[in-house]
Amino acid sequence: MSRLFLFYRSSIGKKVVMAVTGLVLFGFVVVHMAGNLKVYQGAEKINAYGEFLRAMGSPVFSHGQVLWIARIVLLASVALHIMAAVQLILMNRRARPVGYTHQDPIQATYASRTMIWSGPVIALFVIYHLLHFTAGTVHPSFRAGDIYHNVIAGFRVWYVSAFYIVAMVGLGFHLYHGVWSLFQTLGINDVRVDRFFRRLAAVATVAVVAGNISIPVTVLLGLIS
Amino acid sequence: MELRASVPSGPVEQKWDNHRFEMKLVSPANKRKYTILVVGSGLAGASAAASLAELGYNVTCFCYQDSPRRAHSIAAQGGINAAKNYRNDGDSVFRLFYDTIKGGDYRAREANVYRLAQLSVNIIDQCVAQGVPFAREYGGLLDNRSFGGAQVSRTFYARGQTGQQLLLGAYSALSRQVGLGRVAMYPRHEMLDLVVIDGKTRGVVVRDMVTGQIESHAGDAVVLGTGGYSNVFYLSTNAKGCNATAIWRAYKRGAAMANPSFTQIHPTCIPVSGDHQSKLTLMSESLRNDGRIWVPQQKGDTRPPDRIPEAERDYYLERRYPAFGNLVPRDVASRAAKAVCDEGFGVGPGGLGVYLDLTDAIKRLGEQVIRERYGNLFEMYERITGENPYERPMRIYPAVHYTMGGLWVDYNLMSTIDGLYVIGEANFSDHGANRLGASALMQGLADGYFILPATIGDYLARTKQEKLDPSHSAFRRVEAEVTERTKRLLAIRGKRTVDSFHREFGRLMWEYCGMSRNVQGLQVALEKIPALRAEFWENVNVLGANEELNQSLEKAGRVADFFEFAELMCHDALERAESCGCHFREEYQTPDGEALRDDADFAHVAAWEFAGVDNPPILHKESLAFQYVSLTQRSYK
Amino acid sequence: MDVTLHVWRQKSAADRGRFVRYEARNISPDMSFLEMFDVVNEGLIARGEDPIAFDHDCREGICGTCGMVINGVAHGPRRGTTVCQLHLRSFRDGDTITVEPWRARPFPVIKDLVVDRGAFDRIIQAGGFISVPTGSAPDANAIPIPKPDADLAMDAASCIGCGACVAACPNGAAMLFTAAKVSHLGLLPQGQPERRQRVRQMVVAMDREGFGSCTNYAECEAVCPKAISIRFIARMNRDYLKASLME
Ligand SMILES: Cc1cc2nc3c(=O)[nH]c(=O)nc-3n(C[C@H](O)[C@H](O)[C@H](O)COP(=O)(O)OP(=O)(O)OC[C@H]3O[C@@H](n4cnc5c(N)ncnc54)[C@H](O)[C@@H]3O)c2cc1C
Numbered sequence A: 001m002s003r004l005f006l007f008y009r010s011s012i013g014k015k016v017v018m019a020v021t022g023l024v025l026f027g028f029v030v031v032h033m034a035g036n037l038k039v040y041q042g043a044e045k046i047n048a049y050g051e052f053l054r055a056m057g058s059p060v061f062s063h064g065q066v067l068w069i070a071r072i073v074l075l076a077s078v079a080l081h082i083m084a085a086v087q088l089i090l091m092n093r094r095a096r097p098v099g100y101t102h103q104d105p106i107q108a109t110y111a112s113r114t115m116i117w118s119g120p121v122i123a124l125f126v127i128y129h130l131l132h133f134t135a136g137t138v139h140p141s142f143r144a145g146d147i148y149h150n151v152i153a154g155f156r157v158w159y160v161s162a163f164y165i166v167a168m169v170g171l172g173f174h175l176y177h178g179v180w181s182l183f184q185t186l187g188i189n190d191v192r193v194d195r196f197f198r199r200l201a202a203v204a205t206v207a208v209v210a211g212n213i214s215i216p217v218t219v220l221l222g223l224i225s
Numbered sequence B: 001m002e003l004r005a006s007v008p009s010g011p012v013e014q015k016w017d018n019h020r021f022e023m024k025l026v027s028p029a030n031k032r033k034y035t036i037l038v039v040g041s042g043l044a045g046a047s048a049a050a051s052l053a054e055l056g057y058n059v060t061c062f063c064y065q066d067s068p069r070r071a072h073s074i075a076a077q078g079g080i081n082a083a084k085n086y087r088n089d090g091d092s093v094f095r096l097f098y099d100t101i102k103g104g105d106y107r108a109r110e111a112n113v114y115r116l117a118q119l120s121v122n123i124i125d126q127c128v129a130q131g132v133p134f135a136r137e138y139g140g141l142l143d144n145r146s147f148g149g150a151q152v153s154r155t156f157y158a159r160g161q162t163g164q165q166l167l168l169g170a171y172s173a174l175s176r177q178v179g180l181g182r183v184a185m186y187p188r189h190e191m192l193d194l195v196v197i198d199g200k201t202r203g204v205v206v207r208d209m210v211t212g213q214i215e216s217h218a219g220d221a222v223v224l225g226t227g228g229y230s231n232v233f234y235l236s237t238n239a240k241g242c243n244a245t246a247i248w249r250a251y252k253r254g255a256a257m258a259n260p261s262f263t264q265i266h267p268t269c270i271p272v273s274g275d276h277q278s279k280l281t282l283m284s285e286s287l288r289n290d291g292r293i294w295v296p297q298q299k300g301d302t303r304p305p306d307r308i309p310e311a312e313r314d315y316y317l318e319r320r321y322p323a324f325g326n327l328v329p330r331d332v333a334s335r336a337a338k339a340v341c342d343e344g345f346g347v348g349p350g351g352l353g354v355y356l357d358l359t360d361a362i363k364r365l366g367e368q369v370i371r372e373r374y375g376n377l378f379e380m381y382e383r384i385t386g387e388n389p390y391e392r393p394m395r396i397y398p399a400v401h402y403t404m405g406g407l408w409v410d411y412n413l414m415s416t417i418d419g420l421y422v423i424g425e426a427n428f429s430d431h432g433a434n435r436l437g438a439s440a441l442m443q444g445l446a447d448g449y450f451i452l453p454a455t456i457g458d459y460l461a462r463t464k465q466e467k468l469d470p471s472h473s474a475f476r477r478v479e480a481e482v483t484e485r486t487k488r489l490l491a492i493r494g495k496r497t498v499d500s501f502h503r504e505f506g507r508l509m510w511e512y513c514g515m516s517r518n519v520q521g522l523q524v525a526l527e528k529i530p531a532l533r534a535e536f537w538e539n540v541n542v543l544g545a546n547e548e549l550n551q552s553l554e555k556a557g558r559v560a561d562f563f564e565f566a567e568l569m570c571h572d573a574l575e576r577a578e579s580c581g582c583h584f585r586e587e588y589q590t591p592d593g594e595a596l597r598d599d600a601d602f603a604h605v606a607a608w609e610f611a612g613v614d615n616p617p618i619l620h621k622e623s624l625a626f627q628y629v630s631l632t633q634r635s636y637k
Numbered sequence C: 001m002d003v004t005l006h007v008w009r010q011k012s013a014a015d016r017g018r019f020v021r022y023e024a025r026n027i028s029p030d031m032s033f034l035e036m037f038d039v040v041n042e043g044l045i046a047r048g049e050d051p052i053a054f055d056h057d058c059r060e061g062i063c064g065t066c067g068m069v070i071n072g073v074a075h076g077p078r079r080g081t082t083v084c085q086l087h088l089r090s091f092r093d094g095d096t097i098t099v100e101p102w103r104a105r106p107f108p109v110i111k112d113l114v115v116d117r118g119a120f121d122r123i124i125q126a127g128g129f130i131s132v133p134t135g136s137a138p139d140a141n142a143i144p145i146p147k148p149d150a151d152l153a154m155d156a157a158s159c160i161g162c163g164a165c166v167a168a169c170p171n172g173a174a175m176l177f178t179a180a181k182v183s184h185l186g187l188l189p190q191g192q193p194e195r196r197q198r199v200r201q202m203v204v205a206m207d208r209e210g211f212g213s214c215t216n217y218a219e220c221e222a223v224c225p226k227a228i229s230i231r232f233i234a235r236m237n238r239d240y241l242k243a244s245l246m247e
């Protein structure tokens, strides 16, 4: 345990935690996006999918247990990810008390330079998203269990959709740098596979962002109802 | 002053072994009671400091850079020699010894050089074990190349960065000892004087270059590994900070200076581009393997090189030395280049340059091959000159590059002051009147890793001396002198900058005590230098205070010493009425313009003793006897 | 050509520092950037003003002493080039050039453009070596090293320790410097016995000095005068991960 603690104390240790939790969250985001697309198969399919998620693990686990385990893992990941992010950001700030009058990036991507902004955007979004579709507190006509209705009704409000779209673009930037970066952090990257990871990050980003954005867009356009 | 070389008896190949057995040892428990001060962290200093600390001594190490890793050894490109005979091409310890003595034009001590050749093999082992990434072949074994006209391939290299990699090896060993607390490292500290008490070296006075604090450090012995003095010429391939201060102050405290006029000129440097030029950059001599050197046949021809037809070019090396052509040794190539430029045939800014033309080679071998062989050099040339060498022949000019002279040392590397050891380029020892390519790195490391750590123990074991601390009156006295001098420099507030003085007298030295010398010129120099020195002390402008980082003050101190040193160089060059190695006296040449040695009168080391700044120095001679090699005259016709 | 310089002047570590404007007139495009500073300084001395302090030594791009941030870029606009090897032909007549020191907490300013990079030495002292006391080495050819490994080790070993990586990193991280040394020694068979210990100790030392962490911006690689690749950072991360969690 103390070794893990020592490991976490180091800058690389924290980055590894970010990378691992980022990977978990990335996996979740991909699966979640794929699940979301079931909305195109109609109310039954997606509601059944929701039910499937709750029933996962039975009979060993009771109803909703696995989903809760997954939620705990995700929550812990988010917590660790944010904690490490905050600590690293503070560390980085301390490392340069006097800044340059101006500094132009040479090859750092826009996505990499905005990680500290895209991250919080995601955090805010996640909170809203949970209140919106999971708890239903901020939903105009929340019906527990009727995901299809909740989605369609939720996205009919244009500014809610707009916020989702903006958040997804933020997530896109975060993933575009993050997915490549995590392999670098974990030491899996090397010159031979670098292109592959860069492409993976690009493809995954486009898929997640496009997949998720397509839903509010189609709802707003009235293509599904 | 007496010059005792202390060469052990016995056949040359057994001397070092016998000597090691005969030397007294310091017992392991006692070693930590001794403090050794090492000035310099180049290959010589860093390897010595690390090795001494490994043995258990207390070591204090100084350098003027901000980190020991930046000593000028870092700049060596070509490689390091060792008689490994991995090529099976007939190399041996004896051959390396022979080549070095002959290359030095018979002005080095046989016993030292033989030991150097013997130890060369251990150096490579040590460096590889430290992780120096020497070039390898596909089989995984070490690669070699031939260098500087040697007939065997005995040069080990790490790309074009051999010096850097060797220094980083020594620096890592040193860092390990610093981390273990056995070496106290003082970067940004400049040694400004030596403290000698009752004929024994007991410490140094240094200036903390950040705070200006003048500090004394006491020890049981002092080691100088402070590098060469090529910057006496202002423009050289040395780093800007390279200086003669440490050895000069030691000289003024009683150490003999040997052969100071032996300076080496490198033929393939990038020429000066204007008055702003602050230093010169060397390009590997290997370029001469594929390049042809020429100038226009017409004086002051300003046509671009590709517009000068073949018939109007003078390939002067090929013309004058048909057998060796462009591959004549460094000094011959350098002198020939200066001669054609002096006659007005030079090209480029100020007419100080000759063409090194690889057009034929590019045609013959293809650009690809040339790019592989010389790509990095071409890039460097392009970066500095802004000209593309694939399209336009390069311009080259000789530049001062290495100084064979230095403090006189005996076989144990001890100077004429007890307890003052001198290693690396700072001593005069192994290269005679001319150093072979890739042998300086070897010498610095042999001195630092293997020789000094053995010989210094003998001195410590034989010498009874009480412990001193820097509050001793002798230290106080020297500190006061150093402070006084600094104050004087800061108080002048004249009209000229330090650099302007350095430039002016550097040019003087280059003109009169550079690659060829004659009586009249040297006498002119001996008149002009003291005059300029006097002006310096009246008219130099050093701003700021001592109690801060003050780069002008640092420079001023060094230049002041160079002034005095330069005079000694001229005395030495004047005294040596022969031509040998890099010392070319125009009066002494063969009808073909070759150096004419005078073994009857000058087969000796000229060791100078200080007799006061305004008095001529006193000459002592250590005669050189050659038992194992026979003296021959070289010829490159 | 003429250029206008905005140079950071700071009398000492305690001083707050500020930019001062200087005009460099009639300078030659063939001058190196440092030679232009020489000329400016000669002028300052003539006027009785304190010359600008800047670090330099070899002036041929190998010792790693020089370093300035020029218009926001460590070592200036030319890639793979130290400032001592940067020439004014990389600028245009009439340009305004801002010159600042390396900025990072572990590199405190000593004066003007001179900073203290002792932190790098301490990182090396923590483990950047192979423990092989003089005299204890086997024959140099006793361990064959595959050429690709030796070449890769050499790529890493070419680091000159100038600190541009730290200066350029938005986080002030010293990862490229540390990774280059860890990789150089870790790639060679001689470096194996201490490999794990080395990376742990060096990373601890690096953090202790107060450098930032790595966000994989790759700015370090872009300014590195020896073009050292961030692949070595990945290698160090891997080594560190293994060394910390296994054993
Ligand atoms: C461009 C170039 C290329 C070369 N290429 C080769 C080559 O390929 N092969 C080869 O064998 N040789 C080569 N040489 C020669 C060789 O590099 C040097 O002779 C050798 O490295 C000198 O090592 P050193 O340890 O004696 O001195 P240096 O490496 O110069 O170290 C001197 C040390 O002394 C310190 N110092 C100096 N004065 C003071 C002072 N007053 N107070 C405190 N500290 C002080 C410095 O800080 C430094 O640490 C080359 C030289 C040059 C200039």
Ligand code: HEM
Residues within 6 Å of the ligand: A015, A016, A018, A019, A020, A021, A022, A023, A025, A026, A029, A078, A081, A082, A085, A088, A089, A115, A116, A118, A119, A120, A122, A123, A174, A175, A177, A178, A179, A181, A182, A183, A185, A186, C213, C214, C215, C216
């Ligand atoms: C769906 C949610 C998220 C995913 C998939 C995700 C993914 C990632 C990944 C893969 C990385 C790269 C790690 C590395 O370089 O090794 C990363 C970095 C980062 N993340 Fe997230 N992240 C998410 C949420 C957040 C949140 C909510 C924050 C809010 C604070 C955040 C802040 C950051 C920051 C600041 C970094 C850069 C850290 C650094 O390198 O210095 N992320 N993220």
Ligand code: FES
Residues within 6 Å of the ligand: C055, C056, C057, C058, C059, C060, C061, C062, C063, C064, C065, C066, C067, C082, C083, C084, C085
């Ligand atoms: S001064 Fe040596 S690298 Fe620039």
